[in-house]
Amino acid sequence: MSLPFFRTPKPIESQFSPQAEIVLYQGDVKDFLAEIPNDMVSLIITSPPYNLGKDYENRVSIVTYLKAQTEIIAELFRVLKTEGSICWQVGNFIENGEVYPLDILYYDIFKKLGLHLRNRIIWRFGHGLHASKRFSGRYETILWFTKSDKYIFNLDDIRVPSKYPGKRHFKGAKKGQLSGNPLGKNPSDVWEVVTRDWEEELWDIPNVKANHPEKTGHPCQFPIELVERCVLALTNEDDWVFDPFAGVGSALIAAVMHNRRAMGSDSDKEEGNYSASAEYTDLSL
Ligand SMILES: C[S@@+](CC[C@H](N)C(=O)[O-])C[C@H]1O[C@@H](n2cnc3c(N)ncnc32)[C@H](O)[C@@H]1O
Numbered sequence: 001m002s003l004p005f006f007r008t009p010k011p012i013e014s015q016f017s018p019q020a021e022i023v024l025y026q027g028d029v030k031d032f033l034a035e036i037p038n039d040m041v042s043l044i045i046t047s048p049p050y051n052l053g054k055d056y057e058n059r060v061s062i063v064t065y066l067k068a069q070t071e072i073i074a075e076l077f078r079v080l081k082t083e084g085s086i087c088w089q090v091g092n093f094i095e096n097g098e099v100y101p102l103d104i105l106y107y108d109i110f111k112k113l114g115l116h117l118r119n120r121i122i123w124r125f126g127h128g129l130h131a132s133k134r135f136s137g138r139y140e141t142i143l144w145f146t147k148s149d150k151y152i153f154n155l156d157d158i159r160v161p162s163k164y165p166g167k168r169h170f171k172g173a174k175k176g177q178l179s180g181n182p183l184g185k186n187p188s189d190v191w192e193v194v195t196r197d198w199e200e201e202l203w204d205i206p207n208v209k210a211n212h213p214e215k216t217g218h219p220c221q222f223p224i225e226l227v228e229r230c231v232l233a234l235t236n237e238d239d240w241v242f243d244p245f246a247g248v249g250s251a252l253i254a255a256v257m258h259n260r261r262a263m264g265s266d267s268d269k270e271e272g273n274y275s276a277s278a279e280y281t282d283l284s285l
Helices: 029-033 062-079 102-112 224-234 250-257
Strands: 022-026 041-046 080-090 092-095 098-101 116-124 139-146 240-243 261-266
Touching: 022 250, 029 062, 029 261, 041 062, 041 224, 041 250, 062 080, 062 092, 062 102, 080 102, 080 224, 092 102, 098 102, 102 116, 102 139, 139 224, 224 250, 240 250, 250 261
Parallel strands: 022 261, 041 080, 041 240, 240 261
Antiparallel strands: 080 139, 092 098, 116 139
């Protein structure tokens, strides 16, 4: 995927305004949501707190955690456009060594609002902590929901090279014609990254670790490439992309890189306070 050229720097507003291009709100997402009109956002993409007791969250019971998230998700639904999408990226909540898969727990919250699941994407990564009492966790998921049956899906903008790009039908009415789409193939619902493993139908998007070039002090950063695919597929230029738990702003960067409007909120003032050695996922071994 080629990186678009940044032309002029865009101002970053600290409060929502429909004319803004980039909004970064420092504070609680609920307060920020109160500023946003109905039917405004084309893509909500986020990795919410997992209730793991990290620096930015108080660990509470799973029931209390999900209740608080349900209230936020109802407000996110309100600001989402009819043709809009929500991408909810989660891993596991772990208590006393028992795994609670958050995507399963979140599914009903979205369904009760009337959202439609389009994909449960597996984001597989090659690195992480080594478990001693279960298999080491090497994937998380992204639940992609749409608000209605009329939604944006720009498949041609995210196609990946076919395994055999020049392959042709060898018999029948289409004999001699290309058998695949010359623009490439659908990237599938298993995402890794990159340019190495096309033949395995995987994008190997590495999770952002200490030695990753995008690494900041945040313990659970999105890789920008992961958001780029969602932005390109699920929005059009000038649409609003919103990360309610924005962290270091990876989702906003991906949106701005592709000429979308970007907004995000995060309750933390000092991203630099985070421990650079903290791991992304599967934290309680
Ligand atoms: C899993 S991290 C998201 C990281 C982000 N995807 C990135 O690329 O940096 C969750 C973020 O939610 C923020 N957060 C937690 N509770 C919040 C709240 N009530 N309102 C806004 N942000 C909150 C935390 O400060 C943390 O940065």
